[in-house]
Amino acid sequence: MTDARQPAIIAKGLCKSFGEVKVLVDVDLSVPEGTVFALLGPNGAGKTTVVRILSTLISADAGTASVAGHDVVRDSDGVRTTIGVTGQFSALDELLTGEENLRLMADLNHLGPAAGRSRVAELLDRFELAEAARRPVATHSGGMKRRLDLAMTLVGTPTVIFLDEPTTGLDPRSRRMMWTIIRDLVAGGVTIFLTTQYLEEADQLADRVAVLDQGKLVAEGSPDELKRRIPGAHVQLQFAQPQDLESAARLLGTGSQDSARLTLHIPTSGEVSSLRRLLDQIDDARIVASQVSIHTPDLDDVFFAVTGHSASKDGAST
Amino acid sequence: MTVQLVVLPVLMLFLFVFVFGNQLGHGLGVPLAGGHTSRAGYLNYVVPGILLLTIAAAVQGTAIVVAMDMTGGIIDRFRTMGIARAAFLTSHVLASLTQVLTSIVVVLGVSFALGFRSTANPLGWLAAIGVLLLFAFGLIWLATALGLAARSVETASNTPIFIVLLVFLGSGFVPASTMPEGIRQFASWQPFTPVTETIRGLLTGTHLGANAIAAISWSVCIAIVSYLWAAHLYKTRQPR
Numbered sequence: 001m002t003d004a005r006q007p008a009i010i011a012k013g014l015c016k017s018f019g020e021v022k023v024l025v026d027v028d029l030s031v032p033e034g035t036v037f038a039l040l041g042p043n044g045a046g047k048t049t050v051v052r053i054l055s056t057l058i059s060a061d062a063g064t065a066s067v068a069g070h071d072v073v074r075d076s077d078g079v080r081t082t083i084g085v086t087g088q089f090s091a092l093d094e095l096l097t098g099e100e101n102l103r104l105m106a107d108l109n110h111l112g113p114a115a116g117r118s119r120v121a122e123l124l125d126r127f128e129l130a131e132a133a134r135r136p137v138a139t140h141s142g143g144m145k146r147r148l149d150l151a152m153t154l155v156g157t158p159t160v161i162f163l164d165e166p167t168t169g170l171d172p173r174s175r176r177m178m179w180t181i182i183r184d185l186v187a188g189g190v191t192i193f194l195t196t197q198y199l200e201e202a203d204q205l206a207d208r209v210a211v212l213d214q215g216k217l218v219a220e221g222s223p224d225e226l227k228r229r230i231p232g233a234h235v236q237l238q239f240a241q242p243q244d245l246e247s248a249a250r251l252l253g254t255g256s257q258d259s260a261r262l263t264l265h266i267p268t269s270g271e272v273s274s275l276r277r278l279l280d281q282i283d284d285a286r287i288v289a290s291q292v293s294i295h296t297p298d299l300d301d302v303f304f305a306v307t308g309h310s311a312s313k314d315g316a317s318t
Numbered sequence: 319m320t321v322q323l324v325v326l327p328v329l330m331l332f333l334f335v336f337v338f339g340n341q342l343g344h345g346l347g348v349p350l351a352g353g354h355t356s357r358a359g360y361l362n363y364v365v366p367g368i369l370l371l372t373i374a375a376a377v378q379g380t381a382i383v384v385a386m387d388m389t390g391g392i393i394d395r396f397r398t399m400g401i402a403r404a405a406f407l408t409s410h411v412l413a414s415l416t417q418v419l420t421s422i423v424v425v426l427g428v429s430f431a432l433g434f435r436s437t438a439n440p441l442g443w444l445a446a447i448g449v450l451l452l453f454a455f456g457l458i459w460l461a462t463a464l465g466l467a468a469r470s471v472e473t474a475s476n477t478p479i480f481i482v483l484l485v486f487l488g489s490g491f492v493p494a495s496t497m498p499e500g501i502r503q504f505a506s507w508q509p510f511t512p513v514t515e516t517i518r519g520l521l522t523g524t525h526l527g528a529n530a531i532a533a534i535s536w537s538v539c540i541a542i543v544s545y546l547w548a549a550h551l552y553k554t555r556q557p558r
Binding site: 057087088089090092149 | 390
């Protein structure tokens with residue numbers, strides 16, 4: 001069906017507006033088969049809109065897209081038989097039990113009674129849902145619902161899977177578990193398109209990352225390439241007196257100072273010894289710093305690096 | 319859900335027969351057959367009304383579950399799966415129709431236990447059930463459309479209440495001819511009255527007149543218009 005060298009997902013020039021609001025502007029994407037692609041961006045960047053277009057839920061105003069060789073508009077049925085989608089909002093029937101939800105999917109995928117039963121049992125087991133399988137979904141925890149949601153997506157063994165913010169709102173343990181599941185899926189040859197607000201998640205999972213900001217792709221590359229564009233970790237020193245800030249800046253000779261907030265940012269490798277040396281230096285010169293904090297790069301830094309503005313400040317919401 | 323939907327009409331049956339029944343039976347002067355008390359006579363009169371109330375209560379459930387599916391994430395799942403577009407709506411309609419049939423059987427069972435006696439032969443019964451299901455089919459499509467149109471589950475549970483009201487503003491519980499001017503005209507023109515009178519005629523042998531034709535026409539019209547509305551909403555409405 002799909003040539004091995006052909007990308008599993010291709011999008012060219014996608015544009016979408018809701019009324020006056022331009023949600024996507026000329027977005028190009030290409031995801032090779034059997035890889036994980038992470039679309040990184042803050043709330044309202046347009047991540048969900050991209051997923052909704054690629055999964056045939058809505059149509060783009062302009063541009064083309066195809067998934068596993070099927071055009072999302074002309075051959076939407078072809079796309080639907082190959083993809084699995086786990087959206088941001090749980091796509092479960094809360095009145096049914098976990099097992100019944102999975103059986104419903106098995107029936108809708110025409111698995112047949114025997115194959116359906118074994119597939120459901122296998123998924124319940126794999127996602128650690130077997131214990132609660134006979135309880136209504138309404139009683140499940142957030143993490144369990146998310147796992148069940150993904151399990152339902154997998155009943156039909158899709159080859160391309162869309163995960164819209166799969167770990168948002170999950171506790172760290174559930175998040176790790178979700179990551180393990182995603183890695184296992186890719187090891188099995190599945191292509192994964194995920195959206196996330198977390199740089200760490202993209203770093204952990206993705207082969208390629210694209211940064212979406214206000215509907216435009218502002219950066220694309222491997223996580224390492226992307227991180228190279230971000231300033232490294234830095235130490236922030238807080239001073240009580242302006243003269244202390246001045247003397248520290250003169251003494252250290254590096255870093256950037258913020259005179260209004262009385263802070264000094266000094267690049268660091270993050271090693272304990274270098275931090276100790278830095279503090280000793282200040283101490284020896286009898287400069288009083290009131291507070292010290294270590295800052296590691298996060299999504300905000302990526303955004304600042306590639307867009308020149310902070311990720312959390314733009315409010316446009318889809 | 320199904321249990322709740324059956325309990326309401328059964329409760330109404332008890333309420334109308336045992337609380338209001340005696341007085342209403344006298345007041346209506348319903349023909350009393352073979353030494354029946356007024357209460358038993360009123361039971362025979364009110365069963366068609368209760369059956370329609372059963373349908374009205376059931377379709378309220380239809381609107382709610384359709385809205386629940388539409389406002390939750392599950393509709394997106396269905397829409398991104400390789401299943402027929404129409405399956406979502408038709409399966410809701412079929413499920414509701416099954417629910418209605420079950421409720422009708424239960425309500426009839428209780429009615430018989432309380433002393434309801436029908437004059438209908440098997441053919442008459444078949445016709446009565448057929449008319450009820452056809453009318454229910456139309457109302458289920460209407461409720462499906464209301465569920466699709468609703469922005470929230472709360473709205474979807476409120477809008478179909480007018481359907482329940484129509485049961486009372488018809489000849490379900492008292493004859494339309496006893497109602498004041500205005501309401502009487504409304505009652506005799508709205509769809510529930512001919513349907514009620516058709517069921518009453520088929521089950522208890524009252525005069526049918528043109529009611530059967532009116533009942534079937536109303537049912538078919540409601541079904542067609544509601545189906546078109548629902549199909550349009552389903553195509554154009556984006557969830558959330």
